[in-house]
Amino acid sequence: MIDHIAGAEVVVCSPTRNYVTLKITTADGVVGYGDATLNGRELAVASYLRDHVAPLLIGRDASRIEDTWQLLYRGAYWRRGPVTMAAIGAVDVALWDIKGKTLGQPVYQLLGGAVRDRVLTYTHAMGWELPALLDAVDALRERGFRAVRAQSGIPGLDTVYGVHRDCSGYEPAARSTAAPEEVWDSSAYLRHVPGLLAEVRRHVGEGLELLHDTHHRLTPQQAARFAAAVEAVDLFWLEDVTPAENQDALRLVRGHSTTPLAIGEVFNSIWDCHRLIEHQLIDFVRAAVSHAGGISHMRKIHALADVHQVRGAPHGPSDVSPITLGASLHVGLATPNFAIQEYMGYDPLVGDVFPGAWSFDDGYLHPGDAPGIGVALNEELAAKYPYEPAYLPVARQRDGSITDW
Numbered sequence: 303m304i305d306h307i308a309g310a311e312v313v314v315c316s317p318t319r320n321y322v323t324l325k326i327t328t329a330d331g332v333v334g335y336g337d338a339t340l341n342g343r344e345l346a347v348a349s350y351l352r353d354h355v356a357p358l359l360i361g362r363d364a365s366r367i368e369d370t371w372q373l374l375y376r377g378a379y380w381r382r383g384p385v386t387m388a389a390i391g392a393v394d395v396a397l398w399d400i401k402g403k404t405l406g407q408p409v410y411q412l413l414g415g416a417v418r419d420r421v422l423t424y425t426h427a428m429g430w431e432l433p434a435l436l437d438a439v440d441a442l443r444e445r446g447f448r449a450v451r452a453q454s455g456i457p458g459l460d461t462v463y464g465v466h467r468d469c470s471g472y473e474p475a476a477r478s479t480a481a482p483e484e485v486w487d488s489s490a491y492l493r494h495v496p497g498l499l500a501e502v503r504r505h506v507g508e509g510l511e512l513l514h515d516t517h518h519r520l521t522p523q524q525a526a527r528f529a530a531a532v533e534a535v536d537l538f539w540l541e542d543v544t545p546a547e548n549q550d551a552l553r554l555v556r557g558h559s560t561t562p563l564a565i566g567e568v569f570n571s572i573w574d575c576h577r578l579i580e581h582q583l584i585d586f587v588r589a590a591v592s593h594a595g596g597i598s599h600m601r602k603i604h605a606l607a608d609v610h611q612v613r614g615a616p617h618g619p620s621d622v623s624p625i626t627l628g629a630s631l632h633v634g635l636a637t638p639n640f641a642i643q644e645y646m647g648y649d650p651l652v653g654d655v656f657p658g659a660w661s662f663d664d665g666y667l668h669p670g671d672a673p674g675i676g677v678a679l680n681e682e683l684a685a686k687y688p689y690e691p692a693y694l695p696v697a698r699q700r701d702g703s704i705t706d707w
């Protein structure tokens with residue numbers, strides 16, 4: 303028997319970076335956690351949850367996950383958007399966590415049970431110059447990764463998002479009260495990166511899946527040219543090759559290349575991607591559980607994608623919390639058309655604040671068999687790391703105008 307909701311609290315903490323966590327408690331003391339982190343806009347979701355959602359939850363039957371989703375989505379009148387959908391996603395995941403804990407089952411069992419034994423994952427290799435990048439790829443291979451996203455520096459640019467000259471890992475948002483600014487040059491990128499990726503393929507041979515992320519920065523024509531230029535690299539996917547709003551752009555890309563395309567880390571609902579899926583303009587849909595309305599809504603996105611042989615491959619950067627990674631792995635284990643899970647990895651402190659049952663082995667992840675999602679929040683430790691303003695960088699072209707992200 304699942305009891306009614308007695309409490310809904312929001313915890314904002316910053317163990318190396320900011321995370322927003324929703325904690326729902328039932329009258330009989332079962333606790334469910336959901337991740338509501340929206341990188342660089344964290345407090346907007348925290349307020350949405352605290353001020354507008356929590357009061358609606360108190361007294362509701364915690365077992366009615368879909369009905370609660372419908373209430374928050376349809377009932378608000380104002381639909382979609384990253385803030386709304388991240389808030390709904392956190393409630394949804396927390397309620398699945400409660401259902402699993404009450405029934406004594408990991409969530410993947412409640413989604414129909416495992417359709418695979420483990421979930422393939424990929425992580426990021428960065429190197430400013432080719433030798434550093436190859437070293438990074440080799441090191442990840444040694445750790446067991448079977449799929450690696452390769453990003454490099456660009457001659458003539460001082461900085462490139464996600465790639466440090468000193469080969470250290472990257473933090474998607476720098477702690478500061480204003481967004482740091484970078485210069486971007488698509489022509490330099492187009493001249494340099496196809497050749498570099500060809501070198502990476504030559505180095506690794508056939509046994510490793512390679513991915514590459516263009517971070518929405520190319521025009522349709524540039525994207526088509528780039529996708530054709532990297533055809534022989536045999537990428538597992540080319541990610542975010544154009545901004546996600548201009549979806550017809552992908553027809554041009556498709557017309558010039560069979561390089562697989564992945565888009566979706568900025569999507570927050572099925573309405574952002576249904577045309578891309580129905581017209582088969584993408585091969586992988588990358589919406590994250592936390593940003594796209596939770597497990598319930600991701601199930602619908604993946605079900606539609608399955609009809610069109612598009613596969614799920616959720617966003618998994620360090621700016622979604624381990625609760626989202628855990629939730630995503632339950633979905634991955636139980637969803638036939640799930641391809642791969644991004645796993646950027648976390649600072650060990652983040653692992654202490656969010657102790658989890660999921661594990662990495664041999665290039666694959668598994669959510670574990672703890673009841674519910676299997677990721678908790680250590681509130682005492684979290685309280686030691688209060689929110690600190692942090693923002694993603696802004697990219698400008700050489701003439702000073704802001705470019706697409």
Ligand code: CS2
Pocket residue numbers: 341464474515517567617618619621644646694
């Ligand atoms: C990236 C992210 O993981 C990815 O594929 O695109 O680093 C992304 O830029 C950040 O999550 C934005 O918050």
Ligand code: MG
Pocket residue numbers: 515517541542567
């Ligand atoms: Mg990306």
